[in-house]
Amino acid sequence: MSQLSLVLVLTLALIPSQWSWGIRKIDGIYAQPSEMNYAPPRWNVPAMYIFGDSTADSGNNNELRTIARANFPPYGRDFDSRHASGRFSNGKMTSDWINDLLRLPLAPPYLSRESRMFPFQGANFASAGAGILNNTGNVLGEKISGWQQIELFLERRNGLIATMGVDAASKHLRDSILYFATGGNDYIHNWITNDTDAALLPNNEFNTLLLTTFENQLQVLYYAGARKAAVLGIGPVGCAPHFLWQTNTTTGDCLESVNEYVSEFNDGLREMLVRFNQQNRGAHFEYRDCFDVIYRMVKFPFNYGFSNGNTACCGVGNYGGGDRCLSPMMVCDNPPLNFWWDEYHPSHLANNFVARQLWSGVDPSTTTRNSTSTALYSFLTIQQLAALQLTGD
Known part of the structure; x- marks a missing residue:
């Protein structure tokens, strides 16, 4: 059986058949990246492929019938182009900063014209509102x-196979880095809000469902040729201004019950990735912790140059968490001083701090004890992943 046939068979076996697709592929908006202020070594990474939700969507939802869009001012006011490209930030997202650190052009949203014009430049598949389920x-x-x-x-x-041939396409995919920022919406717009039947499950069973589904998705990508991946844990969503507004707190403290739910998912994700890498030859699917770094910035904002860590710069109601950022009139006086841009999403500068931690920061939580042995498995940073030289297998 050919390599392509094997992938198609596995895909049909693993991907659910009941979909509501409705995606219209029309021209999108894409802004060119800026240069970083220093020149790191050239990494052996031809492209990034980005998966996830609104924390990584660079404009795919511009082309969809949804209220989850950010293609209007004041979004993008501090982006390179000063244009609302569809990113849920006043500027760059964490994945954009990682692109810059890799010295790569920003991966265009897959539904955009630019993605079709530059197919070797990677692609961003992320979509606001999406989750694992x-x-x-x-x-x-x-x-x-x-x-x-x-x-x-x-x-x-x-x-890529049709254009480059099997060998060249295989090398391209083997050397590229996949980036995952997903799972948060499975809590925010599913389990916590009781939006689906799955939300009726106890938290441990819901986490098992998420992790099993996500592992199946990663397995398809591995069989398709992916070998390097940075898999982000879920951030402390209980600290988002929306939940502070929703619970009508007077202290401004994080909703720790929600943070405990996602922390349990993150623990399971680490263990799943340990097992995945051990069972799949040549796989380097690395867990990257964003929970801890975001939590520290939210709790101790002054240590990172922010004036506060609990209030959205653009929003209404207590903590700016009562509604979406809908108008330039809603923007705070000094956006760079706010960790949060809107009710769910960090600001341009906050995303930069997170990206640098994912890139080279080593946190104790990135070392996981294997559940079947006493061996320790230390996950690679994205910088180490970029420097990794792989051969065909």
């Missing part, structure tokens, strides 16, 4: 679900 975020409208993002990656892979 297909029905997560349905209340917001159309989105590219986790499984649909996998299918689009396979579509791009097949295009």
Whole structure:
């Protein structure tokens, strides 16, 4: 059986068949990246392929029928182009900063014209509202679900094979880095809000469902040729201004019950990735912790140059968490001093801090004890992943 046939068989076996697709591929908006202020060594990484939710969506939702969009001012006011490209930030997202550290052009949203014009430049499949589960975020409208993002990656892979040939395409995918920022919406727009039948499950069973589904998705990507991946844990969503507003807190403290739920998912994700890398030859799917660094910035904002860590710069109501950022009139006086840009998403500068931690920071939580032995497995940083030289297997 050929390599491509094997991937297609596995994909049909693992990807659910009941979808509400509804994606219209029309021209999108794409802004060119800026240079970093220093010149790191050239990394052996030809492209980034980005999967996830609104923390990584660079404009795919511009082309969908959804309320989860950020293609209007004041979003993008501090981006390179000063244009609202569809990013849920006043500027760059964490994945954009990682692109810069790799000295790569920003991966264009897959549904954009630029993605078709520059197929070797990587691609961003992330979609605001999406989660690991297909029905997560349905209340917001159309989105590219986790499984649909996998299918689009396979579509791009097949295009690369047709253009470059099997050997060159295999090397391209083997050396590229996949970036995952997903799972948060499975809590925010599913389990916590009781939006689906899966939300009726106890937290441990819901986490098992998420992790099993996500492992199946990663397995398809591995069989398709992916070998390097940075897999972000879920951040402390209980610290988001929306939950502070929703619970009507007077202290401004994080909703720790929500943070405990996602921390349990993160623990399971580390263990799953340990097992995944051990069971799949040549796989380097590395856990990267963003929970701890974001939590520290939220709790001790002055240590990082922020004036506060609990109030959105653009929003209404207590902590700016009562509604979305809808107008330039809603923007705070000094955006760089706020960790949060809107009710769910960090600011341009906050994302830079997070990216640098993911890039080279080593945190104790990135070392995981294997559940079947006493051996320790230390996950690579993205910088180490970029420097890794792999051969065909």
